[in-house]
Amino acid sequence: MAILLSLPLALALALPAQAWGPLGHRLVARLAEPDLTPQARATVARLLAGEPEPTLPGIANWADELRSSDPGLGRRSARWHYVNLDGDGCGYDAARDCPRGDCVVAALEKQTAILADPGRTDAERRQALKFVVHFVGDVHQPLHAGHAHDRGGNDYQVNYRNKGSNMHSLWDSGLLNARRLDEDAWLARLRALPAPPPVSPMPADAPRLWAEQSCRVVAAPGFYPRGHVIDEAYVDAHLPIAERQLRLAGAHLAATLNAALGGNG
Template structure:
């Protein structure tokens, strides 16, 4: 192997993988918020699909799609583009033909997997996998940096420092903001449940809802101060933006419940 090729391969190994959305805690919170808003019919179908799982709850499967990177690398690679959509450079307006070629983005993935989940003629294993994808991807699309910019890979390439610890903006939004609250999962759930319900949450689910969720996430990124002026973050950044992250989690739970109720509550 020549030295140039060796250098390129070594450099490739050093490139960090894209960060997950919300981290384990955030995804579990979205799932638990959603479960409390499900109809009895939806709960019954979910219980049937989850029977036999190690943790047969929505929270128990909420991080399955991220865990594929270690548990099933081939499927993880094939579905890696399903976790996000890049619309930040287009004024946060989604166009499928431009922004989701071959259907490889979080918006189309939510719609496809919801259709599989709704089809009771499908094998249980296929519907269960679809449920796992839906629960995770609805969480993903509510993380602002999963619907933002290509040029910095959704904040992965935007380096920051907080209290002497180096990180990137994507990781701050995935887990740093939530961890800074220093709450247990149960305590955080109670805190989120006490927040005002999302204003736009309705009983009807429009076909364009996943695109709207992504556009709302993207618009959060465009707000002044989301991208800090300095790489060194202070406590005020965490305090100010944690409330935005919490509202997106609250909205994610409400929207996931809407989607699952619409998909699973029919006859």
């Protein structure tokens, strides 16, 4: 899988870190949409009626856009996008890793519960839906369940062809942009991958399991490049992992929404 990386990757590596970037989050949402149950699809459509783009991909980046559109909520939810798992074997300990519930695992659990509650207002459930779509993507980006000592790769500097950036930016968008594919081409490529096994019934602790799995990607030998240099061999080896994580995220998002919405309106 030889990949020629030049200016597109260099530009991507210079961008601020956002989990998967806008492209990745839209891809996760688009992967999920066809697998929604009729009940879940109808509820999503009702909740998103009136949105500028009333679809899952249309709201997939809303939680990142809060930084400018609603700075107050953006600050309150800033820690909900990630969890730092530094324990042995990537095991999640809520008291240690998620004090006050300020991490992606607890936030995903809480927002999914709000979304699933028909007693909540549509406005509350709409906001929860936007968070859920985004946070399922976040928890599958390996460095959103990475180490505290390097702030999920943000403080781990890397170099590619004399262009500097960090590991978080590389995994957010650099690996994807290396392919020079547009959104539709990426979607077709990801859909061609083997489908993940069905998630049924949805485990009560699914967000924890997903975070721990993402952490194990970070903990695997070779994830951090030797000498802080990203070469072609690194991209050849790790782009398929990023693709698998996106495919998993799409399947897990569909399963989450079906479990939350499949039986209620």
